[in-house]
Amino acid sequence: xxxxxxxxxxxxxxxxxxxxxxxxxxxxxxxxxxxxxxxxxxxxxxxxxxxxxxxxxxxxxxxxxxxxxxxxxxxxxxxxxxxxxxxxxxxxxxxxxxxxxxxxxxxxxxxxxxxxxxxxxxxxxxxxxxxxxxxxxxxxxxxxxxxxxxxxxxxxxxxxxxxxxxxxxxxxxxxxxxxxx
Numbered sequence: 001x002x003x004x005x006x007x008x009x010x011x012x013x014x015x016x017x018x019x020x021x022x023x024x025x026x027x028x029x030x031x032x033x034x035x036x037x038x039x040x041x042x043x044x045x046x047x048x049x050x051x052x053x054x055x056x057x058x059x060x061x062x063x064x065x066x067x068x069x070x071x072x073x074x075x076x077x078x079x080x081x082x083x084x085x086x087x088x089x090x091x092x093x094x095x096x097x098x099x100x101x102x103x104x105x106x107x108x109x110x111x112x113x114x115x116x117x118x119x120x121x122x123x124x125x126x127x128x129x130x131x132x133x134x135x136x137x138x139x140x141x142x143x144x145x146x147x148x149x150x151x152x153x154x155x156x157x158x159x160x161x162x163x164x165x166x167x168x169x170x171x172x173x174x175x176x177x178x179x180x181x
Contacts, residue, residue: 027078028149031070032141039066040137047132055119056110059136063102070098079157093156101148105140 008016019026042062051058071094085093112118112135119128153159 024078024082024153025149028074028152031073031078032145034073035066035070036137036141038069039063040133042066043132043136044129048129055132056106056113059106059109059140060102063105067095067098067102071095074152074157079152082153082157082159085156085158090156094152097148097151097156100151101144104147105136105144107143108135108139 008019011019039062042065043058046058046061047055051061071091075090075094109132112131118131
């Protein structure tokens with residue numbers, strides 16, 4: 001029994017059916033959490049060292065690297081049962097949508113730094129780290145997450161090949177939908 005099967009077997013039936021009905025959103029959120037940690041590590045590594053005076057550049061670079069990881073994980077896991085597009089077309093749409101998402105995530109930080117000049121008024125490093133976190137990883141990621149989930153499902157990974165799960169057949173559908181062999 002795989003890890004996911006074991007976890008789903010322990011989930012009470014009403015919640016299991018709900019989880020299966022929204023399995024793409026759950027997988028998308030798990031991928032998002034993973035890439036957020038990846039993005040966060042790169043952003044702070046850059047913004048606290050070589051790009052200390054350029055936090056927006058650090059955010060864009062960390063966002064690009066996290067987007068590459070996100071494509072691989074979303075393509076191979078979150079939306080693996082969707083598609084209908086050729087891989088190069090799907091990748092172009094994914095990276096275009098994700099590029100817009102990176103800009104949406106960086107927008108609050110850009111506004112704070114370039115419109116309100118927040119770095120000039122803050123000398124405490126701890127305050128800057130907290131402000132960067134709130135702007136990047138709470139406000140920015142919420143903006144991009146909503147946009148990306150909608151746009152990826154609509155454009156990059158359309159419904160043509162999606163499999164609908166009947167909650168009454170939830171136990172039988174787990175293996176197929178969660179990609180177990």
